[in-house]
Amino acid sequence: MYARAVAAVTTALLGTAALLVPGSDAKAGSPATVTHAPAGAVTARPLVIGHRGASAQAPENTLAAIDRAARLGVSWVENDVQRTRDGELVVIHDDSLVRTTNVKDVFPHRAPWKVKDFTAAEIARLDAGSWFAPRFAGTRVPTLTQYMRRVEHNHQKLLLEIKNPELYPGIEQQILKVLGDEGWLDRQHLAGRLIVQSFGADSLRIVHGLAPAVRTAFLGAPHVADLPAYAGFSDGINPSHGSVSRGYVAAVHSVAGPHGRPLAVFAWTVDDADTARQVARYGVDGVISDKPDVVRTALRTTAPQTP
Template sequence: MHARAVTALTTALLGTAALLLPATDVRAVEDGTPPTVVAHRAGAAYAPENTLAAIDRAARIGAVWVENDVQRTRDGELVVLHDDSLQRTTDVERVFPGRAPWKVKDFTAAEIARLDAGSWFGAAYAGARVPTLQQYVRRVDLHRQKLLLELKNPELYPGIEREALKLLGNEGWLDGRHRSRLIVQSFSAASLRTVHDLRPGVKTGFLGTPSVAQLPTYAAFADQINPAYTSVSRAYVSAVHAFTGPHDKPLEVFAWTVDTADAARRVAGYGVDGIITDKPDVVRDALRG
């Protein structure tokens, strides 16, 4: 923990205003770098979320970082989908009408490959498919983008951490060239701890807002604390930054999901290190302005 940790902790725990910082981007003030902008589900406002089409669209608008969600099929294929059900973002009800509640884990990869994952968003995307994680990381690599990979619902898929890391390793994403382009995040502290134990070199982020008193525990295996932006404050960000993560750097804060220019400027003023958004161009332009 950094030397300023005691002060930051005292402030956050007692609720004083002593460490409230000016309404500027603290990180930018310190090192001249604005917050990293991450395209949530590869830019869910502009293309069907978590599809290859969304990655392509994100690349066209200049999004350097994309975020995705990983689930596992009945036969062990890792696929990119936010929900643990196929119902919301595919035509699974029409193709497989008798198999409610249409959980990803109850379908094979071949069955999922038959589904239309784009028409719900718009006719222009009719025929888009649910990508496998292999297809997804290859497309991200094609565009030379960076990846914030979320292990979704890991409690439903025992061993998914090892399987995801194996696939990433096979695709070259764990070598020195790619490692700076990858972060693995999850709402599950146990899952992140497993990732860190299996591959200590991989950068990790915990999704949530643990109390300041809990931060020393998370700092043992997480490089980031990634809360909903509505739960962020300057004092909290400062307290998180006071801790050193497993790679001997201050913990970072990536806030989600920020979709307006005003919210982006406000959250940047708290000193966050990254902003996750469905509209990366809107946030990027707001921060530049």
């Protein structure tokens, strides 16, 4: 049911991408908020990104979580995007609705309760907050459109993850269509407010091919020898904090991405001060955290380190 829509979106996006390719006067897609110092120099403190919003203080991937991040003064938030049975894009991490909603109570005979097996209207009926705390009862799973509008209202920046792209053929085009419809493919947003990430290298290749000005990041820690291949379609490498080292970060920074800048490194998921300081000493460009306030405080009290 998505074939005609995907074809139309692809045509439109190819036209948009042609206007936004790197090298324009506005330098669309260049990572304005991420800088890399030369070897031996003092580096800036890394960005702090709220993982699924401020997810230690509000239900993950909900509007409440990004509102909480905004109140904490956290400008960057991360989310996860999947697709419903009838083609709506929704913001939720798991491919199952069980962990973060009351789906088993509302639809007891619909096991295994996968996102892709429910319509957007059915998912909109679910309580996505009570599991976290009683005061969040009635919180809903947001659509991507609803989420983008709240991020824009909050003047926030977005690290958008395409979740399980192998389950949703054509999801890349659909996401880009929503981003375009919401005004997020203009030069201002692309220059410093949007990064698309995924564990799926093929998914990122599709995004880069359709809209080359959009910054992308691969989730994982590819072998150093493979980094030039990833640099053909990805602007960053985002590994788990346990797989980060000073040498690995330096190796990533030594490779230029598709926009001519060194590949960035955002480490996840860092929720304590000691780990935050450690990865900062390694030279990462960003730290993704369920507790962005804790990490931000830790990094503010730690002077930038030399490699």
